[in-house]
Amino acid sequence: MDITTPVSPEQIHSLKIYDKIRITGNIYAGRDAVLPKIVKLYEENRLTEKGLTLQGAVVFHTAVSVAGIGPTSSNKLEIESSILPLSEAGVKIHLGKGSLSRQTVEALKKNGAIFAVTPPISALLTAKMRKQRVAAFPEEGIEAFYELEVVEFPAIVAIAHGRSIFEKSEA
Amino acid sequence: MGNITYEEIIEKVADTVVRASTTFTPDQERAYRVCLAKETDPNACWVIEGLLENAKQAKEMKLPLCDDTGIPHVVIELGSEAQLPMAFLPAVEKGIAEGLRRLPGRPMGVVGNDVERITQSAGLSARSEDVAMAPIQLKNVAGDKIRLTVIMMGGGPELRGKTLRVFHKHSFEVVMDAMVEWAKDAVAKLGCQPVTLAFGVGRSNLEAASLALDAMKDGNFDVQSEIEKEITDRVNQTGVGPLGLGGRTSVLATFVKVGPQRASGFRVISLRTGCCVDPRRASATF
Numbered sequence: 122m123d124i125t126t127p128v129s130p131e132q133i134h135s136l137k138i139y140d141k142i143r144i145t146g147n148i149y150a151g152r153d154a155v156l157p158k159i160v161k162l163y164e165e166n167r168l169t170e171k172g173l174t175l176q177g178a179v180v181f182h183t184a185v186s187v188a189g190i191g192p193t194s195s196n197k198l199e200i201e202s203s204i205l206p207l208s209e210a211g212v213k214i215h216l217g218k219g220s221l222s223r224q225t226v227e228a229l230k231k232n233g234a235i236f237a238v239t240p241p242i243s244a245l246l247t248a249k250m251r252k253q254r255v256a257a258f259p260e261e262g263i264e265a266f267y268e269l270e271v272v273e274f275p276a277i278v279a280i281a282h283g284r285s286i287f288e289k290s291e292a
Numbered sequence: 293m294g295n296i297t298y299e300e301i302i303e304k305v306a307d308t309v310v311r312a313s314t315t316f317t318p319d320q321e322r323a324y325r326v327c328l329a330k331e332t333d334p335n336a337c338w339v340i341e342g343l344l345e346n347a348k349q350a351k352e353m354k355l356p357l358c359d360d361t362g363i364p365h366v367v368i369e370l371g372s373e374a375q376l377p378m379a380f381l382p383a384v385e386k387g388i389a390e391g392l393r394r395l396p397g398r399p400m401g402v403v404g405n406d407v408e409r410i411t412q413s414a415g416l417s418a419r420s421e422d423v424a425m426a427p428i429q430l431k432n433v434a435g436d437k438i439r440l441t442v443i444m445m446g447g448g449p450e451l452r453g454k455t456l457r458v459f460h461k462h463s464f465e466v467v468m469d470a471m472v473e474w475a476k477d478a479v480a481k482l483g484c485q486p487v488t489l490a491f492g493v494g495r496s497n498l499e500a501a502s503l504a505l506d507a508m509k510d511g512n513f514d515v516q517s518e519i520e521k522e523i524t525d526r527v528n529q530t531g532v533g534p535l536g537l538g539g540r541t542s543v544l545a546t547f548v549k550v551g552p553q554r555a556s557g558f559r560v561i562s563l564r565t566g567c568c569v570d571p572r573r574a575s576a577t578f
Contacts, residue, residue, distance in 0.1 A: 184359065184360075186399055188359045188396060188397055219448075219481060219536070238483070240343060240534075244356070244357065245342065261416075277335060277338075277535070277537060
């Protein structure tokens with residue numbers, strides 16, 4: 122299914138695990154260093170100060186550098202712990218890789234958000250990026266909060282509506 | 293070996309960094325093609341086809357296979373009849389930096405004092421070449437050549453790696469079971485499947501880790517020992533599959549090095565749960 126950002130609740134409702142998606146439009150990118158700072162902005166109601174709109178947003182767990190882009194492990198503590206508050210703030214798709222806990226599966230369900238995974242095919246993914254700009258916290262360098270414009274960015278839905286592709290293998 | 297100059301060493305090492313970071317080895321590509329032929333799950337095939345296409349694009353365009361270009365690890369095999377050129381190690385260090393600059397590697401050198409580097413509070417260097425290489429491993433081999441291997445080691449596999457003692461009860465099965473259990477747990481969580489497992493079994497934590505690095509240097513996707521095959525097969529039974537989507541291939545291959553052992557009731561095992569582009573390796577001979 123082709124998804125254009127911002128993502129609507131109806132689009133999320135229609136997706137199920139193992140669905141292949143292609144995302145086009147502006148998405149955010151952040152990882153370990155910056156996501157806790159974005160969470161803090163949300164908790165302090167200061168997202169608009171930085172010009173950030175998370176309603177219907179996609180957050181891709183990646184660094185952005187001259188070496189390109191590619192998913193980092195979303196089950197790292199600082200990344201996975203951002204998924205609940207950022208879903209509450211309006212993020213609809215968290216994009217990364219690796220299995221997430223049952224607690225996170227429930228948090229996604231409660232807030233009408235999903236988790237999708239994409240392979241670390243950086244040479245191909247980077248070619249799908251048309252523009253990039255630092256959206257917040259430039260001092261974090263490659264780990265700053267970026268806004269990327271992407272075209273037909275490939276992913277597979279891994280967690281949606283309380284179901285996770287990872288739970289069979291971890292049982 | 294001839295009279296190689298300082299500049300020629302730098303050039304050769306830089307080229308080795310770029311090759312290691314942008315190219316699948318022929319045996320690695322063959323292993324992926326075999327795995328694709330065996331897979332029946334369409335999602336698993338989608339991932340493997342993507343990895344092969346990514347490798348093709350990376351090789352043709354000289355782009356990093358993965359944006360986590362990794363920490364350069366260098367193994368030097370010094371022939372017993374070879375003579376190290378003057379300033380060989382400084383030239384290797386410069387060559388690694390030059391390779392990272394050309395690649396370009398991800399600028400992820402953490403700056404600052406001890407506390408600042410641990411907390412990452414003083415930020416990162418903006419220069420790719422400021423990612424310092426790991427300490428060089430030096431090996432004594434026969435012959436009159438010097439062989440240098442560069443292995444680029446990304447962060448995901450480190451997150452799911454482990455080096456620890458196992459009370460082995462003088463049983464091979466206990467050690468084997470530990471390796472399989474560690475790998476099952478790590479493979480389920482990694483996110484970059486199919487993995488290539490690298491194990492070292494030694495007398496100390498440092499020696500076991502060094503043996504695991506050796507396994508990455510020498511491991512051959514085409515030639516798997518009985519031990520390696522058994523680990524691969526047992527972990528593949530979990531059905532985790534490429535990217536965790538399910539399928540037959542969670543592990544592409546396993547590389548194991550068993551070193552000298554201690555007269556004791558424990559063995560030290562070191563595991564690197566190599567991601568789907570591991571081992572990113574290339575060699576040069578002087």
